[in-house]
Amino acid sequence: MSAETFPNDAWLDAECRRLIEFGRHVVHPLGGAAWLDDRGTPDLARPVHTWITSRMVHVHGLGALLGVEGAAEVAEGTLAGLRTTLRDDEHGGWFEAVGRDGVATSAVKSCYAHAFVMLAGSTGVVAGVPGAEDVLADATRVFERHFWDEDRGRVVDEWDRGWSEPAPYRGLNSTMHSLEAMLAVGDVTGDPVWHQRAARLAGLVVDLAGAHDGRLPEHFGPDWSVDLELNRDRPDDPFKPYGATVGHGLEWSRLLLHLEATLGGAAPAGLLETSRLLFERAVADGWHVDGSPGFVYTTDWSGRPVVRARMHWVAAEAIAAAAALHRRTGEEGYAQCHGSWWAYAAEHLLDLEQGSWHHELDPDNRPHASVWPGKPDLYHAVQATLLPRLPLTPSLASAVAVSDALRSPA
Incomplete structure (x- = not known):
């Protein structure tokens, strides 16, 4: 970034550490990560979720690598939930969530959650979290057996608890986080098959973006036929919203560049071009399109806003994507976007009184909670403070581990 572009590295470092500090009380009495309220207090009435637990292992594992006091202990405490409470000892794999009685709240085994367990395990291994190697080995075995479809080069989205029948639904969200996890697993294990699988997933996105x-x-559907109308009656679904999800276009834009950098000369064709296309479309459809700054959550298939709430994670992914494209291309326009969106986040999303970021704003940028009550997620915001300061490869934990500049407070 140019020296004039906000923010500088010292500001990013301070914000990263402020965010990690917010999650210092996240360890649930059952093990795993509690749902945090607006002040960072565990809401023990809510279930313990595998995806949130895995993200918190990842975040606090990164904190441990950065030298944040107490982060290693939080990473170990949250990882313990993946080794015990959240793991299905009878059938293998992980429950989506368990209630405060320790009983699973759903019989579904989801690719989305299992991809994050792989990410947690890989970050934990890099950070030296006790038990992480076993979690990673277990998670990769389960993923290969049940979620990876070798014939299609794609992932299966959901199974029943006993792995007897896959659900008919297939989704791009679980595909995206599978690719993210595969990059990390490949870096940590040294097994190139994970990067090769990630490339096959990326090919689907290149084709879809162009079409x-x-x-x-x-x-x-189960044959990967596109369903453009799903959840039209529930457009703000937190995991399967109707229409195009602006933040996912930005997230994919960045991940394609990480994959390209990882594979080098063996990378599939079209990754940079697709990254640019996804970024430009998301910005044109999503940023400041309804009279107020911020990114809308979703649009219809002509680009008209559907859900106009501003989700914190969308801004975080916009920041990270702009930084990645600037690093890849050197083009100043991406640096300007990066600085502008950080300025937006600083003005509207950072909660300097209670901590963390407001997870959701209404269309006028006032704190709101129709989709995301509380502040259970540090993953996107923490990554937005780190990714602009690191190369595109290796993946985040591996890159932090070899960065002398990041491991000491600026």
Whole structure:
């Protein structure tokens, strides 16, 4: 970034550490990560979720690598939930969530959650978290057996608890986080098959982006036929919203560049071009399109806003994508976007009184909670403070581990 572009590295470092500090009380009495309220206090009435637990292992594992006091202990405490309470000892794999009585709240085994367990395990291994090697080995075995479809080069989205029948739904969200996890697992294990699988997933996105003018379909049938109408009656669904999800276009834009950098000369064709297309479409459809700054959550297939709430994670992914494209291309326009969106986040999203970021704002940028009550997620915001300061490869934990500049407070 140019020296004039906000923010500088010292500001990013301070914000990263402020965010990690917010989650210092996240360890649930059952093990795993509690749902945090607006002040960072565990809401023990809510279930313990595998995806939140895994993200908190990842975040506090990064904190441990950065030398944040107490982060290693939090990473170990949250990882303990993946080794015990959240793991299905009878059938293998992980429950989506367990209630405060320790009983699973759902019989579904989801690719989305299991991808994050792989990410947690890989970060934990890099950070030296006790038990992480076993979690990673277990998670990769389960993923290969049940979620990876070798014939199609794609992932299966959901199974029943006993792995007897896959659900008919296929989704791009679980695909995206599977690719993210595969990059990390490949870096940590040294097994190139994970990067090769990630490349096959990316090929689907390259094709979809070209066919749909940069607006990615999210929902598919069992044969991967596109379903553009799913959840039209529930457009603000937190995991399967109707229409194009602006933040996912930005997230995919960044991940394609990480994959390209990882594979080098063996990378599939079209990754940079697709990254640019996804970024430009998301910005054109999503940023400041309804009279107020901020990114809308979703649009229809012509680009009209559907859900106009501002989600914190979308801004975080916009920041990270702009930084990645600037690092890849050197083009100043991306640096300007990066600085502008950080300025937006600083003005509207950072909660300097209670901590962390407001997770959701209404269309006028006032704190709101129709989709995301509380502040259970540090993953996107923490990554937004780190990714602009690191190369595109290796993946985040591996990059932090070899960065002398990041391991000491600025």
